[in-house]
Amino acid sequence: MTLTVAKPAQPARSTEQSSVLGWLPWIFLAVAAGVMVVSWADALSRTGHRASVLFWLAMALLIFPAAFRLCSARVRPGERLATVVLVGLGLYAVKVLRDPFAFTYGDEFPHLYNLQTILSSGRLFGTNSILPITPRYPGLETLAALIARAGGLSPFAAGVITVGAGRLLMMLGLYLLYARLGGSERAAGLGALLYAATPNFLFWSVQFAYESLALPLATVALFVTIRWAQERDVGLRRPWELCFGLVAVAVVVTHHVSSYVLVAFLLALCVIHWRLHGRAGAPWLLAAGAGVATILWLALAGGGTVGYLSPVLTSALKQVIQTLARETPARGLFANQGGSVVTPPAEIVIALSGIMLLGLGVLVGVRLVWQQRWRNPLMVLLVFCAFIYLGTLPLRFVPAAWETVSRAGDFLFIGVGLTVALGVVWMLERGKRRSLRVRLLIATAVTIVFASGVIAGWPANERLAQPRLIAVTGGTLDPPAVVAAQWSGRTLGPNQRVFAQDADARFFLTSGLQTSLTGNFAPDVDDLLDARKLTPAMRALLRSSRTTLVVSDRREISGDNLFGFYFDSGPPALAPAATASKFDVPGANRLYDGGDLIIYGVRGLW
Amino acid sequence: MVKPRTDLALVMGLALAACVFAALLPSSVAVLRAPLCLPLVLVAPGYAVVTAIFRPGELRTSELLTLSIAVSIAATLISALLLDVLGVALTAAPWMGLLTALTLAAAAWGTAHGRSRPLVFRSIPVGRAQAGALAAGLALLVGAATLGFTPMSAPSGTRGTSALWLLPAPQGRQAACVGVINEQLHATTYDVSVLLAGAPARRFGPITLAPGATWSRAIAVGPGRPVINASLSTAADPSAVYRSAVLQDWNVAVASC
Structure with missing residues (x-):
């Protein structure tokens, strides 16, 4: 079996410091300082001040000292691993401190609702009106439910701990995978740190959503595959097979795409192994096991998955073709969809520099792998992933493909991390004579690459906290849409069928426990809410969808599931008054008037 | 064993x-x-x-x-x-x-099967500077959490609001419930007027509510489920209707009010 040709990593024999802890206390101090600075920046942002300089200072504190330390050859493996874990958790704290009181990402609401349903009903596989597929993959919410039950915690706190466990697992899994595969603890540490440069790493990958747990589990499954392959004795492989089976099942019940990627990855690994070394010794058994579990789950529980994923993928593919044929305008980079939020020029320079450095790192790493590890199937596969990642970057110009490419990046970057790290280690070894200068340069480059990922991953004005819960005399206030949603649940009871704009619908789902319907696809809620006249067809739509409440929110931000979850600062942009007043007709009850947000009882319009 | x-x-x-x-x-x-x-x-x-x-x-x-x-x-x-x-x-x-x-x-x-391992507690030598760094880091994390999990006052320009609501009383009672939620950033004084079938029926106020506070009343409406109009005005501008609610066909399932 030749799945791995590198020797298992050995602990470094000499250390720069005789202490067991090495630089760890100082790295801990730097990470803590970074977390403190970002907390300060968030506090300023929540009170209406600009704090982007503090944000970047925090990022530098979190990454640069760790990168510099990990470049050193003389660090104990335990210190390297602890450094990587500290940075991973420190970066997770950035997201937690951005949203310290409630989940505010569009996808977090449906998952929170699933968790609330499990806690209230004690059953899995409930329903979800916003993302119907999510209850069919209940892994994340199930773990969070037990954490809430066991710890006596709120669903929000349990969710934060669950995702934190996922982040811890991700850093551990990446490090162990890279260490085994690259045969170098130094490459493992740098690779795991470089993985933090994935554009989604800082925020999106640690939202309370299924991939945040499934991807770390899949990474551990890959590590288990490597360890399985390293055992020559069939008997010694059994425990690894059992571990793989358990972890693969956890991936399968947690996230559809992650399970498909895991199976595809294992199959590709088998094929490459077959090509390079013959059929024997490839992880056919593991691939088959994961494949069978995935198909069984798809058949027994995840029946709607194909229908859910196929429009996304076909739309992305269509737009790629249309963009190549110049039939569709390309998506503007460094700006949001409407172009209202534009990335500052300095950030654009850093982002482009980071991409170039990353490309350079991949090329150096590939050259090295070509010379030394080209017979290692998994290494070959990871290098392919690194190339594919670079190849997908131009697809960010295609509006419909952007999201797919961005999400695929989380998986493909596993290859980028190790490939670049191997190249970096090679450069460090070549620059031994000017060690300090080279380490400083490389730590700076790693920080720039990380910053580039942050810039590409999340809009500039959304990286710091917004006013979600504000202090007033004698207590706190939630945004008006949350108060309206809570009122609906308290007075009208749960499970009302509600038409609402995107952001409001999510509040009504989780704060009102209502069946929220939103968007422009079966039923076309947006069309009904945005129209200035109530037509007979709209009444028919209300009847056919058995809608009991319509939430008319004239604030245009209420349709934005990225920015629509906070207090308004200043007068908001409003839709025409007729979009709301069209419901002031006989048969409709104007039940709740909160100014821009009005709740109508529309059963009489059926 | x-x-x-x-x-x-x-x-x-x-x-x-x-x-x-x-x-x-x-x-x-x-x-x-x-x-x-x-x-x-x-x-x-x-x-x-x-x-x-x-x-x-x-x-x-x-x-x-x-x-x-x-x-x-x-x-x-x-x-x-x-x-x-x-x-x-x-x-x-x-x-x-x-x-x-x-x-x-x-x-x-x-x-x-002999897989258990004896518990061995190793002491880890920690230098004075290292202990200081660890303590300082811990203090910074506590500070970050304290600052991060403390709600802050609203940024200037933050808009508060008020809500008026009107519902049939639950369980088919011949009554309706009217309520006010103060979501302004400061205490606010309100007046609530209720019309039954177009005729003035009840007037409530002045009602002073702290931020986040709520007020509600049940109103007997008699038989026949008349159209109810409720309006809210503030002490700052008592002549203007600030919010309004209407109950026309009573076809609303209510859990509590």
Whole structure:
């Protein structure tokens, strides 16, 4: 079996410091300082001040000292691993401190609702009106439910701990995978740190959503595959097979795409192994096991998955073709969809520099792998992933493909991390004579690459906290849409069928426990809410969808599931008054008037 | 026989303790309950299973830790699926009981097969500067959490609002409920007027509400389910209708008001 040709990593024999802890206390101090600075920046942002300089200072504190330390050859493996874990958790704290009181990402609401349903009903596989597929993959919410039950915690706190466990697992899994595969603890540490440069790493990958747990589990499954392959004795492989089976099942019940990627990855690994070394010794058994579990789950529980994923993928593919044929305008980079939020020029320079450095790192790493590890199937596969990642970057110009490419990046970057790290280690070894200068340069480059990922991953004005819960005399206030949603649940009871704009619908789902319907696809809620006249067809739509409440929110931000979850600062942009007043007709009850947000009882319009 | 002072004995003790704490400690003391019970969810079952199936010394500590967490998560999910299939509600008692049973069984099997390891506590030398760095880091984290989890006052320009609501009383009573929610950033004084079938019926006020405070009243409306109009005005501009609500066809299912 030749799945791995590198020797298992050995602990470094000499250390720069005789202490067991090495630089760890100082790295801990730097990470803590970074977390403190970002907390300060968030506090300023929540009170209406600009704090982007503090944000970047925090990022530098979190990454640069760790990168510099990990470049050193003389660090104990335990210190390297602890450094990587500290940075991973420190970066997770950035997201937690951005949203310290409630989940505010569009996808977090449906998952929170699933968790609330499990806690209230004690059953899995409930329903979800916003993302119907999510209850069919209940892994994340199930773990969070037990954490809430066991710890006596709120669903929000349990969710934060669950995702934190996922982040811890991700850093551990990446490090162990890279260490085994690259045969170098130094490459493992740098690779795991470089993985933090994935554009989604800082925020999106640690939202309370299924991939945040499934991807770390899949990474551990890959590590288990490597360890399985390293055992020559069939008997010694059994425990690894059992571990793989358990972890693969956890991936399968947690996230559809992650399970498909895991199976595809294992199959590709088998094929490459077959090509390079013959059929024997490839992880056919593991691939088959994961494949069978995935198909069984798809058949027994995840029946709607194909229908859910196929429009996304076909739309992305269509737009790629249309963009190549110049039939569709390309998506503007460094700006949001409407172009209202534009990335500052300095950030654009850093982002482009980071991409170039990353490309350079991949090329150096590939050259090295070509010379030394080209017979290692998994290494070959990871290098392919690194190339594919670079190849997908131009697809960010295609509006419909952007999201797919961005999400695929989380998986493909596993290859980028190790490939670049191997190249970096090679450069460090070549620059031994000017060690300090080279380490400083490389730590700076790693920080720039990380910053580039942050810039590409999340809009500039959304990286710091917004006013979600504000202090007033004698207590706190939630945004008006949350108060309206809570009122609906308290007075009208749960499970009302509600038409609402995107952001409001999510509040009504989780704060009102209502069946929220939103968007422009079966039923076309947006069309009904945005129209200035109530037509007979709209009444028919209300009847056919058995809608009991319509939430008319004239604030245009209420349709934005990225920015629509906070207090308004200043007068908001409003839709025409007729979009709301069209419901002031006989048969409709104007039940709740909160100014821009009005709740109508529309059963009489059926 | 389970030997005391081994890792598997410790895991068995932790699992049992977590189960007992979860049963005895109320949810209101999450500060105590969470650190005591969460190891059972996130580490103990996986540690017991992994230690039981691998030979001693086969795994590095980092590998053991990683697999313990991953297998614990898997055990949690698989046990939940099993209970759900059996029709058992996913409440704390059966779920934690099943995980504890799994942990105890795996630990006992591991002990019987010589997989337990003696507990060895190594002291880690920490220099004065290192201790200082650790203490300073801890202080910074506490400061960051304190600052981060404290609600701040609103930025200038933040808009508050007020809401008026009107509902039929529940259970078919010949009454309606009217209410006000003050979401302004300051205390506000309101007047509420109610018209029954177009005629003035009730007037409430002045009602002064603190930020976040609510007010509601039930109004008898008599038979016939008349059209009800409610309007809200503020003391700052009493002549203007600030909010309005209308109950026309009473076709609203109400849980409480």
